[in-house]
Amino acid sequence: MRTVTFTQILRETLAAEMRRDASVILIGEDIGVYGGSFGVTRGLLDEFGPERVRDTPISEQAITGVAIGAAAAGLRPVLEIMFMDFITLAVDQLVNMAAKLYPIYGVRCPLVVRTPPGAGRGYGATHSQSLERLFTGVPGIKIVAPSDATDAAGLLQTAIRDDNPVLFLEHKLLYPQRFEMEDGLPPPIPFGTSRFVREGTDVTLVAWSYMTQVARQAAAALAEEGIEAEVVDLRTLNPLDLGIAVESAQNTGRVILVEEGPQTGGFAAEIAARLAERAHGALTCPVRRLAAPDWPVPSAKNLEAVWMPSADAIAALARSMVDA
């Protein structure tokens, strides 16, 4: 066993994939000498050189299009978008080119776009957003959102080896976290496999990315009161596996969907609809969403803490559902 940070395991996985396959190259702003805004690619320039670790000008639309073109020609680019908020500048290329290449033209696009979403660091409204909802409704883009180091390593390997565009979300609060892991890298984890994080009988909490950890904290607090919450980590939003969430909902009869992002138009709404379609008869109360207010992410620490879905808020909602 060993202790690693989320950042460190991402770096190790990238390096291992680059050693394994010369078609894997890294493209991004300040990923070379500087090592990436969050340090994920630190040291990779030394090992792989500037041809494979390519610093770019600040041109998100162009570097995304360049990565897509290189992928269509057979490379496996891993593009870093420094903050997920900046992906708005690249949406055209992802939506109108990457997502169309295989279904319309039959051309494969083995591209990974790594990017950190997430609030909690006081970075303000344009450096804190979780914008996966911009892509969940676009057929042709896979979306991966790990919540711990083992999943990150396993899912990133799968992402790099996949022949489709993959949006790989690295919540920025995860980067410095330490995780206990087996030595070496875990095997690749197939997409579309959600997992139980914790078993329980009273209420089901469904989450992805960092919110999985928040849900687990809520479950720990609830357990002290004798309420057993089951926690499901979706791991990938596209492809979406709701099998165990449905199974859990059928057992507990109560579901809370936790999403970091404004409630309106969030992906939790899609999950709620599907659970209603598949588990309606087993539910003893309506599916509930615990998301952020319909407000931009505030910068002030106290406001941001209120904005973000918290373990306390999840626990309070769960308690009210169990007690009702």
Place this chain on the structure above:
Amino acid sequence: MDALSLYDLMLTIRFFEEAIERLFLEGRIMGTAHTCIGQEAVAVGVAAALEPCDALTTTHRGHGHFLARGADPGRALAELFGRAVGYSRGLGGSQMMMDVSRGFYGANGITGGSIPFATGLALEAQYRKTGRVTACLFGDGASNQGVFHESLNLAALWKLPVLYIVENNGYAMSTATARGLADPCVAGRAAAYGIPGERVDGNDVLAVRDIVARHAARARAGKGPSLIECVTYRLSGHSRGDPRVYRSREEEAQAWSRDPIRLFEARLLAEGVLGEADVAARHEAAQQRIETAIAFCEAAELPDPEILGEPVFA
């Protein structure tokens, strides 16, 4: 390609585009299309300068580029007919076709959308040292997209083997170049990125071929990208149903007097490469190719609705 092959290709493109305009009027094809009547010399000149291994990206106005690169007119037209034999199984339509086996990487219908994509194709060529050059065609309108500037800057920094070839056809839809570009010389924008920028008569197929070949050799030698501006005129409207209220019939008549096909024909006649009888015969043969393509499409199967139940992922 010899001169007569270039001439034949230009005729094929012209008649293909005229057939599309006719088929729309007759209600036999649906959707939209942007024809390139008047710009055939650019398509054919560029294609003639490229090697078989090279790549080409195009625009929403891309039929001519595709045909010049050797596309089968029947399968290309089948996209407009919405038939399963189309290059995109009928799913793409006029603006979305690729044939990677011909190095043809199409367009996506977004103005300027192929510019960074082509730059990425060139990155692969440089990284793997394949010797491939990518020709990236776009219009004067696309040269106002931010991504044009982002891409040229990046390609210049990395010395990528890509040729940015702007077809300045006088209009970005209804907006005349002088109303859309603060400085209407697109080639001049190359100076900002420290790369060669040259202007050529886009209605002169041999001039286009020669300048593209020269810059392709430069790019292949590792000296980086170029910006080539082919000055031409879009004799057709922007797309089907364009009333062309933004320009006069006199202006169009003047432009027709510089029809690139007539110009090349006159030259070939003067040089004795072509005789008067050949002209009619070659027109007839090109027209026949298009009629065959139309018949091929009309007899072809519609796409199977089951396609929409298939996975969207590879």
